[in-house]
Amino acid sequence: MDKPLLKKLFPGFEDALYEEMLQHGVLRYVKEGEPLLRVGQHIRSVILILEGVIKLYREDDDGNEFFIYHLNAGQACSLSLVCAYKQETSEVMARAVTNATLLTIPLELMDKWLSHYKSWYEFVITSYRNRFEELLKTIDAVAFSNMDERLEFYLRKQVAQFGPVLKLTHQDIAGDLNSSREVISRLLKKMEAKGLSGLTEIPLNG
Known part of the structure; x- marks a missing residue:
């Protein structure tokens, strides 16, 4: 130093x-x-x-x-x-x-x-x-967002920090958001269906 x-x-x-x-x-x-x-x-x-x-x-x-x-x-x-x-x-x-x-x-x-x-x-x-x-x-x-909005907010922060390819499993995300892996997996599939898949690269079955 x-x-x-x-x-x-x-x-x-x-x-x-x-x-x-x-x-x-x-x-x-x-x-x-x-x-x-x-x-x-x-x-x-x-x-x-x-x-x-x-x-x-x-x-x-x-x-x-x-x-x-x-x-x-x-x-x-x-x-x-x-x-x-x-x-x-x-x-x-x-x-x-x-x-x-x-x-x-x-x-x-x-x-x-x-x-x-x-x-x-x-x-x-x-x-x-x-x-x-x-x-x-x-x-x-x-306090003011439902889980899909919280997930998008979280992912945008992660992408801003680490770039579009995130080394996160669905369980990692669920832990950070105090949710379940099943809920996160379902919401990620929903995001892809809505055309938000370009936000980040996370395996849908991760």
């Missing part, structure tokens, strides 16, 4: 802040499928994404998952910003969708950076706002 990479991924920080990130940040490499956060876990550092995709989701008592949003390179896990600063535990799960590289920042630097670096303060506020907007979109999709 070097300063040019940090400047590319996190533009607009003061030079002194980049130096502190290089000095105090710890690189962490996670493999596809590896969990990063669990419900009830204490968060003792801020997580910045340098490479890869991280999935945030909720899990019910039966182990069923509900997809919230993805984090990409150049973004921060806002939950880690909040929980680390307030020394609270996580209320969501996080898992690496791809191999990923993270930069973790020790908790004790947060007060200093928030008061010393205007760019970091603005970055934290922007991260909160962006993730809140993502959460509102997800809530709207759940």
Whole structure:
């Protein structure tokens, strides 16, 4: 990791802040499928994404998952910003969708950076706002849409993230939408019949 990479991924920080990130940040490499956060876990550092995709989701008592949003390179896990600063535990799960590289920042630097670096303060506020907007979109999709509309909304987000060829099974989609594989398979066939098959490439019997 070097300063040019940090400047590319996190533009607009003061030079002194980049130096502190290089000095105090710890690189962490996670493999596809590896969990990063669990419900009830204490968060003792801020997580910045340098490479890869991280999935945030909720899990019910039966182990069923509900997809919230993805984090990409150049973004921060806002939950880690909040929980680390307030020394609270996580209320969501996080898992690496791809191999990923993270930069973790020790908790004790947060007060200093928030008061010393205007760019970091603005970055934290922007991260909160962006993730809140993502959460509102997800809530709207759940509260005000039926399952076929939720499925199309979900697929469009996945295509925007990963491209038109998705490595998802029908069971993966059902898990993220808290539905059943049978319902998802039926709705995907319905989408194809309506001419929406060009949205993405997922086997109808996947």
